[in-house]
Amino acid sequence: MLDVRDLKKSFAGFLAVSDVSFSLLPRSIMAIIGPNGAGKSTLFNLITGHIQPTSGRVFHKGTDITAAAPHRICRRGIGRSFQHTNIFPGLTVFECIQAAFIAHHRRGSDFWGRAERLYRPETEALLERLGLADKADLLAGALSHGNQKQIELGIALASDPDILLLDEPTAGMSATETRETIDLLRSIAEERGLTLLFTEHDMEVVFSIAERIGVLHQGRLIAQGKPDEIRADAEVRRVYLGGH
Numbered sequence: 001m002l003d004v005r006d007l008k009k010s011f012a013g014f015l016a017v018s019d020v021s022f023s024l025l026p027r028s029i030m031a032i033i034g035p036n037g038a039g040k041s042t043l044f045n046l047i048t049g050h051i052q053p054t055s056g057r058v059f060h061k062g063t064d065i066t067a068a069a070p071h072r073i074c075r076r077g078i079g080r081s082f083q084h085t086n087i088f089p090g091l092t093v094f095e096c097i098q099a100a101f102i103a104h105h106r107r108g109s110d111f112w113g114r115a116e117r118l119y120r121p122e123t124e125a126l127l128e129r130l131g132l133a134d135k136a137d138l139l140a141g142a143l144s145h146g147n148q149k150q151i152e153l154g155i156a157l158a159s160d161p162d163i164l165l166l167d168e169p170t171a172g173m174s175a176t177e178t179r180e181t182i183d184l185l186r187s188i189a190e191e192r193g194l195t196l197l198f199t200e201h202d203m204e205v206v207f208s209i210a211e212r213i214g215v216l217h218q219g220r221l222i223a224q225g226k227p228d229e230i231r232a233d234a235e236v237r238r239v240y241l242g243g244h
């Protein structure tokens with residue numbers, strides 16, 4: 001589904017990502033973990049075309065997508081949600097998701113169509129699935145942080161991705177919201193046959209949902225493998241996991 005080969009990004013001589021290689025099988029769930037500044041966001045930005053690599057390649061289903069424009073990569077089926085929520089606070093929850101459907105289907109410039117009539121059933125179904133149906137008419141900006149992250153997940157799902165990149169999907173959530181979000185992600189991924197790649201600082205989240213884990217340290221992927229293998233890896237324990 002995704003093949004990252006020898007990816008490298010240098011910022012004025014500083015190697016933020018260094019020779020990173022890994023592959024994602026269809027329907028797999030992989031976490032990228034590592035301390036602050038390890039290069040996780042840079043790696044995601046390289047995959048989604050938001051920054052250009054110094055060298056290395058990214059393949060999506062066998063096609064080289066290295067350095068393609070972000071909207072093209074999104075349209076190919078690589079969706080993303082960000083660490084800091086990226087919603088329109090002045091729109092209702094319904095309008096946020098509806099706008100994402102409209103944007104994905106490029107209907108925004110449809111002069112004769114009334115935007116508010118478009119994609120209503122799709123929007124309603126997705127809100128229902130996210131557990132946000134009862135909040136559809138509330139302003140997105142007035143919702144809890146956890147609900148706003150769910151809206152963001154909905155915006156990413158509206159583009160019907162086959163891979164979803166999630167940057168700290170449970171950051172800032174309460175324990176209950178975190179548990180609900182993990183359950184939601186797992187079940188939506190299964191239903192839609194999604195491949196998930198996510199970063200996360202909460203090790204409980206990582207070890208409860210990831211089938212594979214990659215550990216970034218100073219830009220290098222120092223280990224990758226199944227959760228048990230990562231837990232037992234001496235170098236990973238030394239640089240990152242500590243007591244986990």
Ligand SMILES: Nc1ncnc2c1ncn2[C@@H]1O[C@H](COP(=O)(O)OP(=O)(O)OP(=O)(O)O)[C@@H](O)[C@H]1O
Pocket residue numbers: 011014016034035036037038039040041042043
């Ligand atoms: N545009 C940039 N110019 C220069 N240095 C950068 C740039 N973007 C990131 N870096 C540096 O690259 C390194 C990796 O940063 P990155 O944000 O990818 O780490 P991260 O693992 O996502 O951290 P966090 O967990 O805090 O989000 C850091 O040292 C950062 O200062």
